[in-house]
Amino acid sequence: MSTAQIAQDALDQGQGILRLAPNWVPRSFCVPGRRIRLHPDDYYALGGERGGIDERWFSSTTPADNGPLTGVNEGLSMVVFNDGSTTHQITLRDAIDELKGEIIGSRLWDEHQKWPVYSKFFDNKGPLPHHVHHSDEYAAKVGQLGKPEAYYFPPQVNNYGADYPYTFFGFEPGTTKDQIRECLVNFTKGDNKITSYSKAYRLDPGTGWDVPPGILHAPGSLCTFEPQKASDVYAMYQSVVNHQVVPTELLWKDCPEDKIGDFDYLIEVLDWEANVDPNFVENHFMEPKSCFGSAEEVEANGYDEKWICYRNEAYSATELTVLPGRSVTIKNAGCYGMIMMQGHGTMGASHIETPTMIRFGQLTHDEYFVTESTAQAGVTITNPSPTDPIVMLKIFGPENPDWVKSFA
Numbered sequence: 001m002s003t004a005q006i007a008q009d010a011l012d013q014g015q016g017i018l019r020l021a022p023n024w025v026p027r028s029f030c031v032p033g034r035r036i037r038l039h040p041d042d043y044y045a046l047g048g049e050r051g052g053i054d055e056r057w058f059s060s061t062t063p064a065d066n067g068p069l070t071g072v073n074e075g076l077s078m079v080v081f082n083d084g085s086t087t088h089q090i091t092l093r094d095a096i097d098e099l100k101g102e103i104i105g106s107r108l109w110d111e112h113q114k115w116p117v118y119s120k121f122f123d124n125k126g127p128l129p130h131h132v133h134h135s136d137e138y139a140a141k142v143g144q145l146g147k148p149e150a151y152y153f154p155p156q157v158n159n160y161g162a163d164y165p166y167t168f169f170g171f172e173p174g175t176t177k178d179q180i181r182e183c184l185v186n187f188t189k190g191d192n193k194i195t196s197y198s199k200a201y202r203l204d205p206g207t208g209w210d211v212p213p214g215i216l217h218a219p220g221s222l223c224t225f226e227p228q229k230a231s232d233v234y235a236m237y238q239s240v241v242n243h244q245v246v247p248t249e250l251l252w253k254d255c256p257e258d259k260i261g262d263f264d265y266l267i268e269v270l271d272w273e274a275n276v277d278p279n280f281v282e283n284h285f286m287e288p289k290s291c292f293g294s295a296e297e298v299e300a301n302g303y304d305e306k307w308i309c310y311r312n313e314a315y316s317a318t319e320l321t322v323l324p325g326r327s328v329t330i331k332n333a334g335c336y337g338m339i340m341m342q343g344h345g346t347m348g349a350s351h352i353e354t355p356t357m358i359r360f361g362q363l364t365h366d367e368y369f370v371t372e373s374t375a376q377a378g379v380t381i382t383n384p385s386p387t388d389p390i391v392m393l394k395i396f397g398p399e400n401p402d403w404v405k406s407f408a
Helices: 003-013 092-099 106-112 136-142 177-185 263-269 280-284 295-301 372-377 401-407
Strands: 017-019 024-027 052-058 078-083 086-091 117-122 149-152 166-169 199-202 208-211 303-309 316-322 327-330 336-342 344-347 350-353 367-370 379-382 390-396
Touching: 003 017, 003 078, 003 086, 003 092, 017 078, 078 092, 086 092, 117 336, 117 390, 149 303, 149 316, 166 208, 177 263, 208 280, 208 303, 295 303, 303 327, 303 401, 316 401, 372 379
Parallel strands: none
Antiparallel strands: 017 367, 024 052, 052 117, 078 086, 149 208, 166 199, 303 316, 316 390, 327 379, 336 367, 336 390, 344 350, 344 379
């Protein structure tokens, strides 16, 4: 079967909803937190030299940038189509290339010619180094897109906080560029102590943060749902974290060849005013915002949908809860990817369930992509459990009309 035929058949089989396979991504510089439901024997399924699997990517058309050992299709979500006893898989990227606006809608296809966002769980036992994602201006110098991102800490995968449930953001007001430049010059001399100029914030399950490009951040050890623009651009500015040495090449990652060794350029990449913002919490912290005004309204409707990531027009995300024993029809203005966090039931013609444990390579029924026309027509979700709610997280693309109506 051709890619185009598989894409169309998968779309028809799901009645406008594409089933996706788990998409596991290793990071050589991380130790897995073991909260993303992967079998305990499989966290190093790709081999010790690749590092542990501490990420699962959702609705991704973005390849992972993991160096020369990166596998074929690593980071790319796969569409699953069952043809009798035969299972076919193609990348979500190929499916969208074939069906275009039939999947993501004409608005996104005409402007971007792709699905321009994705999300992930990152699940680290310890903290990550203080690092930056480049803006469009600086990412373009190496042929990439800039990368804003957002964090939400789902309670269902945060039964414990691991080693360091605090995140450093930016710098203390009054920090100077010369002080940070000296830290970067000292990168190869041991611990460059760059976080001495920063502040760590406690991470609380059920809340989140907005992290635009140009802001240094050292994510803590909560398991994090992370919507972001479709890019894997970054540079590490901290030389030692959690007793691990960060390779020097990561300091100069995504730096133009003629700027390697130019520490002033590394400072230039930073959005300095945003890094030293005295009102950082006010401008970047995110409490969930319910679409309804009261618990009585939620009970009457049978569900609650909360905005969990809403400070950046490049993407938005919600947490949908369907109450036990209820069947509801949810309409959204834009297409979206979703991942199950709790419960089981049906969504349109598809089974949905939250696995307790997943083997590497095993297929599941916990992740789907809902096309724009289907989202607008409404998706019926039925929860047969008398006690357990269905909880799912959704990621929407740029300038989602529902987001524009609520936050623009």
